[in-house]
Amino acid sequence: MVKLFESIAFRGVELSNRIVVSPMGMYSAVNGYVTPFHLVHYGKFAQGGAGLVFVEQTSVTRKGRITNGDPGLWEDGQIDGMRQIVHVIKSGGSKAAIQINHGGRKSSQQRAFRGNSHLTDRDIEMGEETWVPTGPSDVPFSDGFQTPIPLSKDGLVGVRDAFVATARRAMLAGFDVIELHMAHGYLLQSFLSPLANFRTDEYGGSLENRMRFPLEVTRAVRAALPSSTPLFVRISATDWIDGGWEIEDSVVFSRKLKELGVDLVDCSTGGNLRAGSTNANLGRGPGYQVPFAERIRHEADIATGAVGMIRTPDFAEKVLQDGRADLIFLARQMLYNPFWALHAAEHFGLTGNFEQWPEQYGWWLAKWGGALRAKGESLDGMERYREAAE
């Protein structure tokens, strides 16, 4: 049995396979509203056969956006565009998930494709809006980044309520799964890490205190969701920096998340400081974050998602077979090949007659792919199909 293509249920939502399109910011929304680009972008994945397709990190407040191009669900008018995306994703048979986020001290920065750093005078000349971010403490992310305003107690309540309101809007848009972004140095992770949180009140200091605000948000969002709706949390399992957040903290935190009714911990790493940044880590090596998913799965007894440089169907399958994770999240591979899941099914011999492909493509592939198979030839590439037709 190929585990990658075994269905799996979280609460009332059944995924047809274990392949997930990981959340990926496209920095292309306008005032938090999604555009036709997003429909086309997510539409590709809808046809690609993944069990779950994530809509990118979506902001819970206007000033919580990482960049001017982030989508939001901070006002009701933004629901409709998201509803169309959900419709497109589901029309292909996938389930639809959304990651909700507050950028914290990493808010108001450049769109990734314009530099992925702090806003410059040139960005502002080009029309980018800038604002002073908020965070746990008045310590900037890195040189050149703005000094955040520490959130007051009322401010924390406001952010918590914004997460709840956003989750409710996501439900109205029709999403099946909600994920809280507690990774990559954004607001909720920056409360967790001793490298970003220097508060002296009950939200800073000890591990228990640093976990307090992220857990308050989790509790409030869980309470606002129907019991049939799964709640996932993405964490940075380590800061990759001595004296920072460590895997042992992640295990403790994941146990707490489980107690609060979280269904899966999606195990990323880094991003909290430049030295441990996600970009610096993206070249670390195949499956470099899988050991974190494995440890949390076993030690916190909660389902996990593995992500990071998982490229081939065989590698993904082995991670599942070895019991190291429950879902496989793929980001860059999906940009490169939105049909990754369908090709994986082909690789494992599961689409005998291309039944899993959209029927508009499948009949054609069956015709010419069948001819190639009969000759014992590879199906890679359009050239091959053309040859078969001749």
Ligand SMILES: Cc1cc2nc3c(=O)[nH]c(=O)nc-3n(C[C@H](O)[C@H](O)[C@H](O)COP(=O)(O)O)c2cc1C
């Ligand atoms: C273009 C791009 C945008 C991303 N945006 C997000 C995001 O919105 N939220 C998030 O948690 N991770 C984001 N990531 C990280 C990915 O979800 C993933 O964790 C990372 O790329 C490692 O997986 P990969 O090796 O399969 O690409 C992004 C990655 C890329 C390449």
